Amino acid sequence: MAQLSEREFIDKLRFEKYDTEQAKAEESLYLMECIVGSVHWKTGSDLLNLLRNVGTSVQAKMPWETTPCNMVQRVIKIVIDEYNTLRGENQGVEYPSLSQSMLVDPACGDLPKCTEVIPELQDRVLEAIAEQKAEIEQSQELIAAQGVSKIHNDEVIMTCGMCPLVLAFLTKAAKQRKFHVIVAECAPKYDGHPMAKALCTAGIQTTLIQDSAVFPIMSRVNKVIIGTKTVVSNGGIKTFVGAASLASAAKFYSVPLYVCTPTYKFSLMGCEEISHESSTSIIPKGTKFSPSVNTALTKLDYVPPENVTSFITNNRGIAPSYVYRQLSELYHPTSYDL
């Protein structure tokens, strides 16, 4: 495979050449593989700095693209772990994790100094990255496998827009259960339409409704299952436009809201960053507004953790209140502020 440079990757991201978050995750892992495989670094610290640069440049240009940053931080953690393991082996029966946690102060905000040159580090890191890749590829199946336990016969499930994970989740469950899905159109992208098409070809009884009908129909719905772009650090989610009103309607009628996310979407980002976009896409065709009329459309909606019931991830379901713990397992504490 050709070498992928950082710039190319960022350009691809900017021009939205990737269809799904999974593709972004895989590409970013590939980029980092290239970096690790290259000869530009000698010590662990060099490698960490290289990776950190990738992370900061992506974040600076597109703060809402959290998946690549997540992957960067994941790889950083892999590197640090491998380094410590190897150093611990070299030095004997020390418990590397214990010493590591004693020596590192997360508040210092800097990555640990991994100054020793360990030849096996590169191989070990590449192995671990390959494992991570496999995990990403399997995440869709693992999530879909949990569908049967979550969905029961004769239930009415609501979803909004297109998410390949949710689609896999529902189609797998449909093989054993008979249920009904209501798909909201999800303006302005209207990707509810291909979702409805995919669902009905899978043999699921589907109904397409307009977004404004979500509240009226919610009284008949048993569960809401959606996908997301990012899971933020407090357990909320940042996702498609319309999720906030969907989630409040679900809360109003006490309908559980499940979010299907693989672990690479868990991000250290906070919920405060919002991105606006001035858009004329919402103006109906054929009408003209005078320039004094302000039209805008946001990119992402924020759903607070109170409205989310559970995250369905690769291995298990986790509650929003547990997200912080998951984050500490995935990422190294010093990399929280890149």
Added chain:
Amino acid sequence: MPQKENKLDNLCNLLENIILQHGREAPTPGQKPAKVDGATALPPPRAGTQNAVPSTSGGLPASLHSALEAGKDLSKEELERERKARKEAKKARKKGPGKENVEERKETQNSGQGSAPATTVKGSPVKGAPTTPVKGAPTTPVKGAPTTPVKGAPTTPVKGAPTTPVKGAPTTPVKGAPTTPVKGAAAPAIPVKGAAAAATPVKGAVAKPVKVAAAKSATAGAAVPSSILVVDLRYGKESSEQAGVEVAKPAGQDSTAGKSKADLRRERREKQEAQRQAKLALKEQQEEQKKQKDKQVVMEKAKASSKAKATGEGTRKARVRRASSRGSSERKVPLLGHLPQYSPNPPPHQVNSDSIHPAVLTVGLKMKYGVVEGATARVISMLAALKLFISDYRTPESCDLSRDMADKLKPNVDFLHACRPHAIAMDNAIRSVKHKINSIDPLTPEAQAKDELRGAIDEFVGENIILASSTIATHATTLIHDDVLLTFGYSALVCDVVEAVVKEGGKVSVVVADYPHPPSGAAMVQRLDRLGVPTYYRLVTDLSHIMSKVTKVVVEAEAVMMNGAVQAMCGTACLALAAATHHKPFIVLCQTYKFCNIDLTDSLVMNELGDANSMVSCPSQEHQGVLADWRDTQNLNVVRLVYDVTPAGLVTVLVTEQNVLPTSAVPVIIHRKYADILGQD
């Protein structure tokens, strides 16, 4: 129209026979109304309103019943004629020997109990008769095709069939399949042959022969009912089609005294055959719908909804068949089967009939195609049309103006409803007009009465709409000063309020939330812009970001329910929810004539389904037309709701022309102002 004449001939002959037989058998008065029902259901199969069929058939039995009872004395000639006809029929039927024998056996079996059930059912057929053909009629095509082979009808028209015959049946095995083909098939045979629907009393009375006959014909797979044969031979010797299944055998009965009963039974069975086959013409479509229904049966409330669906579905089917031959284009959506379905075609009406006033026609079509939108506009245009109707109305001789005008008004109102289901406000307006019509003194001269009525309508509009709107604007200015308002879609009342506030000197900006189907907010934005008010335009799903800047949410209601729930265009509830989440007041503007006595718990109990095709052709270029063939796709439905209901708990305050009220005051106002009108129907 030669065919019609033949049918009329058949009618007359039928009546004669009825009279003949009525004299022979005392205990079967219930059959005649049924027969007559079927016969009379024939004449108006054209594209009249649905109500034409039930009303005429329902009206006649009463009068004919009395006439028939008077004609108990039979003449010898009539008896002779009948005997001859029966002999001929017997000969013709001898073509299907095997089945005939079985039928004969059946006959002998049932001759014994023939009389008993007939007597016991005296009461029920009379009741059942007017209703069953009525209900049966809409469910089957008026132009039924009698020549289609019997396929195994029993299971198809199970849905929501009226239970009267079943109840009346002395034998329990009737309940399942067997009765249904009979019942449902009642109507098709009627237009086909003009034969009386004596099937009705049969359903209740002679359950066993029905059942056997049905089962036999199903298994036999015979083509055309011999009933056609018999009828033809009896009433005019039209071309006889294949004898096929034998319905009843007079062979063994000719010489016995119970012959007439057997004949009746035979006739009935023949009719059932024809009806069943006509019904099978629809079988394909029904089966498909039934499959869908099977899937959804668990999700829907059991009997009530399925009954409503059956009649609704039947209405839909009948209309479809009259308008054009379409496939399974009208499909019931799960969970929403009880709502009136959308039809892209205007309701069929006669071109030169005088039952629908041209002004009403225009208004109806305008409402259908969305030219006239919104409760207030619809009410005003409808009342204007009714004023013209009143002006053009002339009282016929020896008729009461109030009663006759109410009768003449009905088809107009029904036409409007068929174009587009009434808004609740329209219902209220119609009720008040009817109330006024009823209260006209019969002694007043026509011109004066008409002036009174027109004046009443003007007063209604002036008081309840125009004056009310300006009063509401005044009241609202006490609530709104320097605010950022959030509203939904186009609303004339909100515009009036904003104008009033601006005139008072308040600094108001308005955020218009809108949804693309239909994009009514664009007109609102343009109108507000012309007022000079800073306007923002947002998608209704994108509110969480702008709510921090908004101070008050103001919307106009289409109707307010007795429990305080507010019905408005679909999407308003999103605003209410956003207001509640961000702790902003939610103000609803509504004139009191839109209050109604219904208590709605959620939006799906009473709603309207709009044009789903506008949703399918969505504004996005990428996904446009992905679902273009959604009607043919199995498992897929596209639903567009027109209204939604905001629960009373989310509404902060209600601004009416009487006062600024909390939602708990709604029933008090209804009681005080409208009890006499809204209470009655």
